[in-house]
Amino acid sequence: MRKSNSVFKFVFLGLILTLLQILPLNNTSFSQTTPEKAAELWNLRQSEIQQLYQEGNLEGALNSAQESVSLAEVAFGSGALKTISSMLLQAQIHGELDQLEEANQIYQVALETSVSAFGESDATTLSVLDNYGGFLNSIDPEMSESVLQEALRLTTEDDPQRASRLRVLGLNLQELGRTGEAEVMLSEALKAYKKVLGENSPETLSSMADLAQLYLTQGKLKPAQELFETALPLMLEVMKKTSFLILTSKENLAEIYRQQGKFSLAEKLFLESMQGAVAEYGEEDSLVIQSRSHLAQLYEDTGKLKKALLLHQQVYEADLALLGEAHPNTAGDLNNLASVRRRLGDYQKAEKLFRQSLKVMIAALGEETPQTVSVMNNLALLLENQGLYDEAEPLFKKAFAISGKIQGEKHPTSLALLNNLAFLNESQGDFKRSEMNYQKVIQLNTEVFGENHTNTIANQNNLAYLYLRDERYNEAQPIFTKVHSQWSKLLGAEHQNTLKALNNLGRVQKSLGNLEAAEKHLMEALAGRTKVFGKRHADTLRSMNDMGELFVVQEKLDEALKMFQETLKLEEEVLGENHPYTFETLNNLADLLKIMGKTEEAYKLFMTGFERRNAFLDRVLWVAGDNTRQSYISLHRPEQNALIRMLLSLDDERTARDLFEVSLRRKGILLKITSETQQVIMLSGSPELQAITEDLTQTRKTLAGLTLSGPTDENRKEFPKIIFDLEEKVNMLQLKLGEQSVRFRQSTKEVTVDEVVEGMGENAMVDFMSFRGEDDSLRMLAVVVNAGEFSFVEYEDLELISSIVMELREIVQDEGAEDED
Structure with missing residues (x-):
């Protein structure tokens, strides 16, 4: 037999005293008591300990447990099974009283005693290791692993406890984040339970639920689903409907259905689990709170944001009452509330809640x-x-x-x-x-x-979409094809993600000229999205716009016109005028009207888009940083290029003047916003004006947030008035600041084309602007304003101009250049 200390080398001893420092286990002496009397008293102590423990009197139970150890030593001997059992009970109570060092000392003494008396492979020693591992796991899972590993190593293949030890070690490894190793252990545990106890035993079913839960954690939704769907009917045969295992299994299966997009099945099970937990354990039970939180997430997924907000609020109030406002769980609830507020477009409240949650988290946890x-x-x-x-x-x-x-x-x-x-x-x-x-x-x-995990697939989809935006269609197509296949297998053909990949694949195929495949996939995506979400959903509207674009390429112009008109009407109602999809459809419709020769209609629509984009930029750029402002201007440059091309195609008295206005408005917006922002910062230093500048900044921020989020189901009817009121408030606050500062008043003033012409008098002005032609070549315009008259010159060969500019720069930078150069 190996020496007794061979077991201990596997144990992390960071928080405990060495055996040399062990204090006496108790101060009670029964050395004068006969073994018979001691045995009688020991039996009495067992009942006493049990009663005190059930009453919650842990101190009293500990005193009796200490006496029990001394009595067992007298009655049965220091190495007897009952003595070791008494030690384990005393150690357990120490642990529950957070007397961790004392508990650890006793577990080690019990372990050494058992190894000396029975040997390291005896069932008694293995039982001590099991208990000691459980204690260490409650402190730190990493500390317990070596003890649990040793217990399993010493267990024979035919030991009835082997399944239990495999399971405990598997759960420990899962807690340590080593899910691959955990899967091996929990799979082996399930096989062992089936072999020893049969498929219908509570232990086997519990083991099945453990493995299914691990699969869920790993994102392996199908095997997790299959295990839970197998286990639940068997559980219902051998357990109460409201047993904890059944309720948690329903909750977990519901979460799987939620992630798979099977929302009706998920909602049914979430409600069953929650209602059963309320009936069995009460409103404040952790399972009830968890079920409410997951059900709220389901409602977020399905766009039922008011229901989600209500449930998250209930969870927050329960945690606030139970745990207090400084607890991390309460902070997590604030985070969930903020997430729904963000989805609702209420960015101001969302930001306040997120910042409050972050403050509590840092204070509580660091x-x-x-x-x-x-x-x-x-x-x-x-x-x-x-x-x-x-x-x-x-x-x-x-x-x-x-x-x-x-x-x-x-x-x-x-x-x-x-x-x-x-x-x-x-x-x-x-x-x-x-x-x-x-x-x-x-x-x-x-x-x-692995490559088939939902996270990996989502990342690949994002990369493919980046390639789509960057017009790298040949690189995007194989990724979208693969992503669509993976999501179809994992989530089903009608899941939102699957339909998104299918639609994007169709868009790429359209751009590559594979129109037959594009039509097939875009039609399938539109039909699926209409069936799942209805017409008034952003995804469906995206598909409708894409079908319109395909009709244009196929020269089915009347069908395209009808599709774009219907889509634009719905987008303006559902998403709002400033949503990216709305702008895209409006621009597509304007381009189509131009192609169809409906010039005046196209002109009006282009100018509508121009005015809307100016309003959008004025609201959004005010609260953005310099880099972000430049990004926005660059992002919407193609839209401006299309407008310039439209104006050039008119070639009438409006062309030159409108070109000048486009240049004036777009070039001036960054200067205007930068100047106004600087003035606000300067004025905020004045105590009298600080409150006004802070109110203006916050109102601008709220206006920008609502502009970007667009209307929701909750505020759709009132949305135009909300925007109007905020803009009126901005104007009112600017007027107040303007009363105190002439410079600020000048910075906020909108300069019109007529004012520029009037200010020039008899002088002339030439304004240069670059744009891209239909063939994507870079071109330049010169708009001339002279004595109130507008004209323009288009330079098609920008390469020649660029070379002349470069030559001029070199001459200017050459210190030895002559005046005539």
């Missing part, structure tokens, strides 16, 4: 914790939604750095943050950096989860 990082990520997403890229980017980077430090770059949170950074880069127009980050996150997700 900055470098997973929960804090999660809230940072969500706040950054909100800032991105508001177009505040300059604020969102450093917060994303900070959260990513912290997550990498505390959890590693391959942790799911780190990977999600890297994906979000890539998306932000894409929104900023930095496609090169976006591509690099998408490729990295795909590689890491593949290494961690």
Whole structure:
């Protein structure tokens, strides 16, 4: 037999005293008591301990447990089974009283005693290891692993407890994040339980639920679903309908259905689980709170945001009453409430809640914790939604750095943050950096989860969409094809993600000229989205616009016209005038009218789009940083190019004047906003004006947020009035500041074409503007204003002009250049 200390070398002893420092287990002596009397008293103590424990009197139970150990030593001997059992009971009570060092000492003494008396492979010693491992796991799962591994190593193949030890070790490894090793252990445990106890035993069914839960954690939804669907009917045969295992299994299966997009099945099970838990355990039980939270997430997924908000509010109020406002769970509830507010377009309340949640998380847990990082990520997403890229980017980077430090770059949170950074880069127009980050996150997700995991597939879809936006269609097509196939198998043909990949595949095929395949896939996507979401959904409207674009390429112009007109009407009602989809359809319809020779209708629609975009930019750019402003201007340059081409095709008295107005409005907007922003900063230093400037800044921010979010089901009818009232408030606050500052009043004044002409008098002005032609070649215009008359000159060969400009720059920079040069 190995020496007794061979077991201990596997144990992490960071928080405990060595055996040399062990204090006496108790101060009670029964040395004068006969063994018979001691045995009698020991039996009495067992009943006494049980009663005190059930009453919650742990101190009293501990005193009796200490006496029980001394009595057992007298009655049965120091190495007897009952003595060791008494030690384990005393250690357990110490642990529940948070007397961890004392508990640890006793577990070690019990373990050494058992090894000396029975040997390290005896059932008694293995039982001590089981208990000791459970104690260490309650403190730190990493500390317990070696003890649990040793218990399993010493267990024979035919030991009835082998299944239990496999299961416990599997759960420990899962808690440590080592899901691959955990899967092996839990799979083996399930086989062992089936062999020893049969398929219908509660232990086997519990083991089945453990493995299914692990699969869910790993994103392996199909095997998780199959296990839960197999286990639940069997559970109902051998357990109460309201047993904890059945309720949690229903809850987990509902979560699987939610992630698969099977929302009606998910809702039914969530409600069953929640109602059963309320009846069995009460409103404040953790399972009830968890079910409510997951059901709220389901309602978020299905767009039932008011229901989601109500449930999240109930969860928050329950946690607030039970745990207090400074608890991390309560902070997490604030985060969930903020997420729904963000979806509702209520960015002001969402930001307030996110910042409150972040403050509580940092105070409760510190900055470098997973929960804090999660809230940072969500706040950054909100800032991105508001177009505040300059604020969102450093917060994303900070959260990513912290997550990498505390959890590693391959942790799911780190990977999600890297994906979000890539998306932000894409929104900023930095496609090169976006591509690099998408490729990295795909590689890491593949290494961690495999290429068929939902996260990996989502990242690949994002990369393909980036290629679509960057017109790299040959690179996008194979990725969308693969993503659509994977999502079809994993989520089903009618899931939102599957339909999205199908529609994007059709868009790419249209751009590559494969019109037959494009029509097939775009029609399938439109039919699926109409069936699942109805016509008044953003995804369906996206498909309708894409079908219109295909009809144009196929020269089915009347069908395209009807499709664009219907889509634009619905988008303006559902998404609002400033939604990207609405702008895209409006521009497509204007282009189509131009192609069909309906010049006046096209002109009016182009000018409508121009006015709407100016209003959009004026609202959004005011709260954005310099880099973000430039990104917005660059992003919408193609729209301006199309307007210029339209005006040139008119070639009448409106052309030159309208070209000048386009240039004046677009070139002036950045100067105007920069000047106004600087003036507000200067005026905020005045105590009398500080409140006005703060109110103006906040109102502008709210207006920008609503402009970007668009109307929701909750505010659709009132949305135009809300926007109008906010703009009126901005005007009123600007007037107040203008009364105190002539310079501010001048910076906010809109300069018209007529005012420019009047101010010039007899002078002449030449304004240059570049644009891209139908063939994507870079061209230049010169608009001439002379004595109130407008004219223009188009320069088609910009290459010659560019070379002359470069030559002129070289001459200017040459210190030895002659005047005649």
